[in-house]
Amino acid sequence: MLRLLASLIFAAYLWFGGQAFAQTQPVVVSSFTVIHDWVQTIGGKDFETINIIPPRSEAHGFQLSPHHAKDLRRASVIVGMSPEFEPWLAAWAKANGRSDTILWLNKHSGGRTPLNLPANPHAWTDPARVRVMVKALADRLGKLSGQDKTQVAYQQYVKEIEKVEVILGQLFGEVPPEKRALISHHANLDLFAQRYGLKVAGTILAGGSAESADPSVRHFSELLALIRKQQIRVIVSDEGQNDTFARRLTEDAGLPPPLALSFEYLEPTGQPGDTWASMMLTNGRRLQQALLGK
Numbered sequence: 197m198l199r200l201l202a203s204l205i206f207a208a209y210l211w212f213g214g215q216a217f218a219q220t221q222p223v224v225v226s227s228f229t230v231i232h233d234w235v236q237t238i239g240g241k242d243f244e245t246i247n248i249i250p251p252r253s254e255a256h257g258f259q260l261s262p263h264h265a266k267d268l269r270r271a272s273v274i275v276g277m278s279p280e281f282e283p284w285l286a287a288w289a290k291a292n293g294r295s296d297t298i299l300w301l302n303k304h305s306g307g308r309t310p311l312n313l314p315a316n317p318h319a320w321t322d323p324a325r326v327r328v329m330v331k332a333l334a335d336r337l338g339k340l341s342g343q344d345k346t347q348v349a350y351q352q353y354v355k356e357i358e359k360v361e362v363i364l365g366q367l368f369g370e371v372p373p374e375k376r377a378l379i380s381h382h383a384n385l386d387l388f389a390q391r392y393g394l395k396v397a398g399t400i401l402a403g404g405s406a407e408s409a410d411p412s413v414r415h416f417s418e419l420l421a422l423i424r425k426q427q428i429r430v431i432v433s434d435e436g437q438n439d440t441f442a443r444r445l446t447e448d449a450g451l452p453p454p455l456a457l458s459f460e461y462l463e464p465t466g467q468p469g470d471t472w473a474s475m476m477l478t479n480g481r482r483l484q485q486a487l488l489g490k
């Protein structure tokens with residue numbers, strides 16, 4: 197009986213202790229997996245972290261549900277890329293008077309970003325921009341917790357970002373100039389290509405997969421002509437998306453099947469591509485091999 201009572205008291209202690217602990221932690225909500233990875237890396241265990249768009253899901257065309265809105269209401273800070281990339285988040289914040297709660301990592305004005313580079317929502321594909329974005333995140337989380345730990349975590353993470361940058365630079369440095377052109381599924385590889393001296397000669401879709409109409413017959417002929425003229429060997433398709441158009445292009449051009457890449461999101465924990473660094477290196481290596489014709 198005494199033992200039962202003791203374990204009941206202990207359970208109650210854990211329950212209420214846990215509750216009190218959870219309530220004192222600031223809540224950080226991330227829009228999608230790449231940002232969630234940065235928040236966990238920089239914030240450590242000092243924050244309660246919630247991610248909205250799950251692993252292996254494209255952010256384009258995302259719709260907010262009441263369940264997500266509940267998470268957003270609890271947030272001390274909400275981290276997104278830009279109002280253009282997450283219009284659902286910008287709309288929610290405006291409607292709820294919570295615009296100050298949002299930290300936009302890639303917000304720009306007049307078409308330019310903080311590094312004064314052309315605007316493109318897929319800023320996480322460029323390690324140089326990632327350094328700037330993660331610094332902004334470390335500053336905001338540091339203010340929130342009142343601790344220097346986020347700056348220490350940032351300094352450590354910068355080393356990892358730089359490692360990714362160097363490895364990718366070496367990989368694409370091995371690709372001869374005449375083999376550096378590709379066709380992408382949607383316009384998500386422009387910044388990556390710019391950083392590593394590649395050339396996105398054309399894209400299949402006008403927007404993201406989840407929000408674009410099927411490309412036209414005319415667009416097909418234009419891309420096919422482009423592929424032949426520029427002797428392009430690599431057609432990229434977005435992993436998990438319909439690749440019928442890309443497949444027809446490769447068949448008509450006599451090329452290997454489309455190369456499925458997943459630069460749009462992270463994979464579930466424990467799989468290759470489950471962190472930003474792993475995602476960049478996994479996709480980068482596969483792209484390099486395809487450009488080399490391997």
Ligand SMILES: [Zn+2]
Pocket residue numbers: 256318382383384404460
């Ligand atoms: Zn995209």
